[in-house]
Structures are given as structure tokens and as C-alpha cells.
Amino acid sequence: MDKVTISDAVKYIGVDDTDLDLFEGQYIIPNGVSYNSYVILDEKTAVMDTVDARKSKEWFENLKAALDGRTVDYLVISHLEPDHASNVKALADAYPDAKLVLSVKAKAMLPQFFDIENLEERAIAVKEGDTLELGAHKLTFVMAPMVHWPEVMVEYESTEKILFSADGFGKFGALSADEDWTCEARRYYFNIVGKYGAPVQTLLKKAAGLDIQTICPLHGPILKENLEYYIDKYNTWSSYEPEDEGVLVASASIHGNTRKAAEKMAEILKEKGAAKVAFTDLTRDDMAEAVEDAFRYSKLVLCAASYDGGVFPPMEDFLNRLAHKSYQKRKVAMIENGSWAPTAKRAMTGMLEGMKNLSICENNVTIMSVMKDKDIAAMETLADELLSE
Numbered sequence: 001m002d003k004v005t006i007s008d009a010v011k012y013i014g015v016d017d018t019d020l021d022l023f024e025g026q027y028i029i030p031n032g033v034s035y036n037s038y039v040i041l042d043e044k045t046a047v048m049d050t051v052d053a054r055k056s057k058e059w060f061e062n063l064k065a066a067l068d069g070r071t072v073d074y075l076v077i078s079h080l081e082p083d084h085a086s087n088v089k090a091l092a093d094a095y096p097d098a099k100l101v102l103s104v105k106a107k108a109m110l111p112q113f114f115d116i117e118n119l120e121e122r123a124i125a126v127k128e129g130d131t132l133e134l135g136a137h138k139l140t141f142v143m144a145p146m147v148h149w150p151e152v153m154v155e156y157e158s159t160e161k162i163l164f165s166a167d168g169f170g171k172f173g174a175l176s177a178d179e180d181w182t183c184e185a186r187r188y189y190f191n192i193v194g195k196y197g198a199p200v201q202t203l204l205k206k207a208a209g210l211d212i213q214t215i216c217p218l219h220g221p222i223l224k225e226n227l228e229y230y231i232d233k234y235n236t237w238s239s240y241e242p243e244d245e246g247v248l249v250a251s252a253s254i255h256g257n258t259r260k261a262a263e264k265m266a267e268i269l270k271e272k273g274a275a276k277v278a279f280t281d282l283t284r285d286d287m288a289e290a291v292e293d294a295f296r297y298s299k300l301v302l303c304a305a306s307y308d309g310g311v312f313p314p315m316e317d318f319l320n321r322l323a324h325k326s327y328q329k330r331k332v333a334m335i336e337n338g339s340w341a342p343t344a345k346r347a348m349t350g351m352l353e354g355m356k357n358l359s360i361c362e363n364n365v366t367i368m369s370v371m372k373d374k375d376i377a378a379m380e381t382l383a384d385e386l387l388s389e
């Protein structure tokens with residue numbers, strides 16, 4: 001915590017969590033995650049969100065140290081997800097004079113999580129553009145519904161030009177981890193916020209009207225420099241445009257023959273000059289990273305075994321996840337494998353049909369059990385079609 005510095009008046013009081021097995025019950029986090037929280041010390045004090053219940057003790061210690069004997073005047077609640085709001089009641093109880101500042105929707109949702117006495121008197125429900133004076137510092141509230149919960153708001157502090165961006169611009173990885181921002185921010189974005197591109201675009205348009213010098217998200221590092229880079233990434237991601245020209249080859253193989261064909265396809269694509277070819281084994285690799293790469297690149301090759309009159313479940317799972325996250329605007333090729341009545345292509349096509357603006361190749365390939373020379377020739381044709389504009 002000591003190394004995270006924002007300013008004399010704005011203190012970081014968040015915590016790292018380095019031994020959580022799965023974030024949101026499904027995402028591996030090899031380098032942990034941080035639950036960020038901040039306190040603004042002015043004539044009035046404002047705590048900006050709390051943290052996950054796993055780290056309550058450490059967070060309260062950080063809070064007390066930062067307050068240095070002062071009390072909490074306001075707790076600003078950007079949204080109610082438990083990884084940030086778990087300590088709302090604990091703080092409300094520990095500081096009975098603190099007011100809870102939250103969106104109108106958050107106020108309505110709060111009793112689902114906590115029974116807070118005198119909520120009517122304690123809550124300040126804010127709307128778009130409302131402000132809160134703390135002294136020299138002033139918060140302006142900007143509603144961000146469905147980024148990625150309905151009650152979300154972000155806060156802009158105009159004296160120091162800080163955007164408290166809720167889960168926006170967050171990433172996996174504890175603050176103690178020394179790692180690249182983009183990879184883990186992209187994996188976080190597409191798997192957690194991905195479905196809500198349009199609300200993110202709306203928020204970005206509002207943010208464009210603010211003079212922002214620092215972004216304080218609820219996960220990951222505080223962003224102080226080169227903010228255009230991060231905002232530009234969010235613009236690309238939330239508009240569902242490919243970030244990089246390239247192909248993700250995704251393989252779902254039972255006994256290994258489909259995987260061999262997938263690897264051959266990756267080789268062919270490289271030989272034919274694909275800008276970048278990424279590969280994922282959907283039976284073993286991180287599914288969240290596969291989703292991330294599907295959005296990152298402009299093209300996708302689905303290689304799957306037939307299974308019980310449908311498609312091998314790891315591929316079904318992958319496509320289901322892509323559908324959840326509004327996968328769109330990409331070119332897709334398919335290679336299916338089967339031993340008696342191949343059905344993978346039909347099943348995959350059915351799942352792709354519900355997605356917007358996909359261009360599906362015509363020369364998709366069917367392999368019967370083991371890849372033959374004629375299959376390789378067919379894959380060459382498919383690669384040409386996929387790489388053509």
C-alpha cells in the first residue's frame with residue numbers, strides 16, 4: 001500500500017488478494033487481484049468504495065491509518081458488487097455519522113445486501129451531475145448504468161482532475177505484481193464488461209468532456225500517464241472492433257486428431273502471411289484468455305470434433321461464452337471432425353447464427369477421423385478465403 005501514491009489529500013487504502021482461487025467464481029488470476037479503495041482528506045473526508053469481505057481487516061487498518069484519528073463523513077458507493085461493497089455495513093456501523101452517497105438505483109438495491117438502520121436519513125441518493133463539496137475537493141457524479149451493473153456511477157474530482165472509474169479501466173493482477181497492463185486489462189474487460197459495449201461507449205463520451213489527469217479504478221494500477229492509450233483501448237474494445245489483424249485458432253479435440261488439424265491450419269495461415277496467429281486448446285487452456293483473444297483478433301478458426309450429434313462441449317462452452325459477451329464483427333472459419341456423421345459444423349453454425357455481423361467462410365472443412373492430404377488442400381483453400389478481405 002505504501003508505494004501507491006496519489007496525492008497528499010487522496011490516499012490509497014486498497015488491498016491485494018494473492019490467494020483467491022477464482023475471481024467471480026470462474027476466472028483464474030495467476031497474479032491475484034487488487035480491491036482498490038481510496039480516501040479523500042479535506043474539510044470533509046470521503047471514502048471511495050470499500051473492499052471484498054476477504055480483506056476487511058486489512059482494509060479497516062489502512063482506512064484508520066489514513067484517517068489518522070479523523071472520522072468518515074461520506075462513503076461513496078460506486079456500485080454494490082460484493083468485491084467492493086462488502087464492507088458498506090461494517091463502515092456504516094463503525095462510523096455512525098457517515099453518510100452513504102450512492103446512485104438512486106444503488107439506494108434501491110442496497111437493502112438486498114444489507115439491513116442498514118435509518119437508511120433514509122443516512123443515504124444521499126445522487127443523480128447525473130450532482131456534486132458533493134468536501135472543501136477544496138469537489139466530486140461530480142456521472143451515472144454509468146450497465147457498466148456493468150445497473151446502479152453503477154463514477155465520480156470526477158475536479159480539483160485534482162481524478163476520475164474514480166469504478167470497474168472501468170480495471171485489470172486482474174495484484175498491485176504487487178509486475179506485469180503488463182494491456183493483457184490482463186483486456187482479459188478482465190471482455191470477460192466481465194464485454195457484453196456492455198454500448199453503455200461503455202456512452203460513458204466514454206461523457207468522460208471525453210472531462211479534463212482527466214488520473215484514473216483511479218477499483219482493480220489494478222492507478223493510471224497517471226499516457227491516459228489516451230488506455231482510453232483508446234477502451235474505445236476499441238467497447239466498439240467491438242478488432243484490436244489487431246490476426247487469427248485465433250481454437251481447437252476442441254477428444255483424441256488429438258482435430259488438434260493436429262488445428263495446428264496444421266495455424267501453420268498454413270502463418271505460411272500464407274497472416275499478421276499474427278494465436279492458438280488455444282479449449283480443453284486445457286484458460287477459457288477467459290481464449291475469449292480475450294477471440295475479441296482481440298479480426299479472424300477466428302473453430303476446429304472441433306463432433307460429439308453426440310452436436311459439437312464437443314469445450315467448443316460449445318467457448319461459443320456460448322462468446323455469445324454472452326456479444327461477439328461480433330469478425331470473420332469465422334470452421335474445421336469439423338467426425339467418425340460417422342459429422343455434426344460439429346452444423347452445431348457451431350447454429351450457435352454463430354445468433355451473433356451480429358459475422359462473416360462465415362464458405363469453404364469450411366470436414367475431416368473424417370484423421371487429417372489426409374485432401375484435407376490439407378481443403379484447409380489451404382479455407383485459409384485463402386479467411387485471409388482475403
Ligand SMILES: Cc1cc2nc3c(=O)[nH]c(=O)nc-3n(C[C@H](O)[C@H](O)[C@H](O)COP(=O)(O)O)c2cc1C
Pocket residue numbers: 252253254255256257258259305306307308309310337338339340341342343368369370
Ligand atoms: C462421446 C463421443 C461422441 C461422439 N459423437 C460423434 C458424432 O455424433 N458424430 C460423429 O461423426 N462422430 C462422433 N464422435 C467421434 C469423434 O467426433 C471422432 O472420432 C473425431 O474424429 C474425434 O476427433 P479427435 O481425435 O480430435 O478427438 C464421437 C466421439 C465420442 C467420444
